[in-house]
Amino acid sequence: MDFSEIERKYQGPGHPAYHPKVMLKLLIMGAIDGIRSSRKIARMARENVVYMFLAGMLKPDFRTISDFRKNNADLISAVFRKVVDYARDAGLIKLGHVSIDGTKIRANASNKKYLTEGEVKLLERILEEIKEGIRVDEKEDEEFDPDGYEMDEKAMEKLRELRRKRKGKLEKMLKEDIDKLEDKIEKMKGNKASKISTTDPECRFMRSGGLNLCYNAQISIDSYSGVIIARDVVNDNVDCFQLIPQLEQVKANLRYPSEVSADNGYYTTENLIYLAEKGIEAYIPDNDATRSIKGRETIGSQKDKLKYNAKDDCFECEYGRITFRYRTHDRERGKDYLVYKGENCKGCPIQKECVKNKKGIKIIKCYIPEKIRIEMQGKMRGEEGKRKYKLRKKLEKVFGHIKHNLGLRQFLTRGIEKVRVEFDLACIAYNLRRIWNIRMSGKIGE
Numbered sequence: 001m002d003f004s005e006i007e008r009k010y011q012g013p014g015h016p017a018y019h020p021k022v023m024l025k026l027l028i029m030g031a032i033d034g035i036r037s038s039r040k041i042a043r044m045a046r047e048n049v050v051y052m053f054l055a056g057m058l059k060p061d062f063r064t065i066s067d068f069r070k071n072n073a074d075l076i077s078a079v080f081r082k083v084v085d086y087a088r089d090a091g092l093i094k095l096g097h098v099s100i101d102g103t104k105i106r107a108n109a110s111n112k113k114y115l116t117e118g119e120v121k122l123l124e125r126i127l128e129e130i131k132e133g134i135r136v137d138e139k140e141d142e143e144f145d146p147d148g149y150e151m152d153e154k155a156m157e158k159l160r161e162l163r164r165k166r167k168g169k170l171e172k173m174l175k176e177d178i179d180k181l182e183d184k185i186e187k188m189k190g191n192k193a194s195k196i197s198t199t200d201p202e203c204r205f206m207r208s209g210g211l212n213l214c215y216n217a218q219i220s221i222d223s224y225s226g227v228i229i230a231r232d233v234v235n236d237n238v239d240c241f242q243l244i245p246q247l248e249q250v251k252a253n254l255r256y257p258s259e260v261s262a263d264n265g266y267y268t269t270e271n272l273i274y275l276a277e278k279g280i281e282a283y284i285p286d287n288d289a290t291r292s293i294k295g296r297e298t299i300g301s302q303k304d305k306l307k308y309n310a311k312d313d314c315f316e317c318e319y320g321r322i323t324f325r326y327r328t329h330d331r332e333r334g335k336d337y338l339v340y341k342g343e344n345c346k347g348c349p350i351q352k353e354c355v356k357n358k359k360g361i362k363i364i365k366c367y368i369p370e371k372i373r374i375e376m377q378g379k380m381r382g383e384e385g386k387r388k389y390k391l392r393k394k395l396e397k398v399f400g401h402i403k404h405n406l407g408l409r410q411f412l413t414r415g416i417e418k419v420r421v422e423f424d425l426a427c428i429a430y431n432l433r434r435i436w437n438i439r440m441s442g443k444i445g446e
Helices: 004-010 020-032 038-047 049-054 062-071 073-089 117-143 153-190 243-253 269-278 287-293 370-381 383-405 416-441
Strands: 097-106 114-116 195-197 204-207 211-222 228-234 259-261 281-283 307-309 314-317 320-330 335-342 363-366
Touching: 020 038, 020 049, 020 062, 020 073, 020 416, 038 049, 038 062, 062 073, 062 416, 073 228, 073 243, 073 416, 097 243, 097 383, 211 243, 211 383, 211 416, 228 243, 228 416, 243 269, 259 383, 269 281, 269 370, 281 370, 281 383, 307 370, 370 383, 383 416
Parallel strands: 097 259, 259 281
Antiparallel strands: 097 211, 114 195, 204 211, 211 228, 307 314, 314 320, 320 335, 335 363
């Protein structure tokens, strides 16, 4: 890797800094061993022969390790891309099929320490009152002499000097506290949730063994080798908004894959249209197809019982047609949908059984263009679609390794940027071990 850019940060007077390569080796080796605490890594550099060898017998302080990790997120992200490039150059990445999924990882925050949206607004008002009080005090100090004591000028000057110093210290402490509080309030306001953590305002309550404060970790793997080729950490508690960013990251790191599979959490109008426009063969089941794949009884819908005519863009039943009329928007779901209405429902012999609305006309709402939806439905009910969808099982092994073997069941740091660095190191550690195992065994897909 080219370290010339980061080396410029350390140029200048002062004690020579530890080289970035040394710090990266320690952090990555720690991630491979499931050691994420900077204090434990610093201790290993003094006690463990492997870490002593990697550090060249240097003994960085734990604060140095922690600060390096905090201040070099871009470098650690570049290391992840470099490992992906290495796997590609070694012929381990084919991009024939890519699987995408997410998992919830606990945040370093207490479930009991949170504020509601109304309490955040109240806190903001209290902060404004404090700042206004400070402004009034400063104005009064300029207009009036706060001393009021009878003493000689020399003693008075000493007293004023003492008070200026004390006031300066207090103002500095107060300003730092106000700045921290302002920053926390801004993060809370940016987190559009009903309950906001006061410990880590950027995490959210998510379903993970109950309702806990978590982050949503996303990965994309090459199904041929199981190597992670894209990753991210977000605070959305649903996965549907992450498919497009994941595929764009895959393209940035390599190129678009030929095929992609994901679970029904990614089944949305925007995602299916995006995949169709990019020419990517997708295997994403809807809720009904998921039940079918798992061997459960399918619920089905009225649309599934009708025949869709893609050429004329209409539904057909034995008594007539339900044709497309207009496109509108659902405010509750935040999605556009298409409206189809029956042509001759009023004279239909089964009108009472089929139509439930007062107008007596069959109405069908379609949130996904029917051609794409029906093609996907057909694929996911076929044997080939089910076989392709099973390739996602490799994802469970990846998450299992990261959580169990690397110990990343809960983040140690706070804030989404720092959390992403932690997850990057875990993904780098997984990829390096995966590449090593493949090269040593000569087997892929084991």
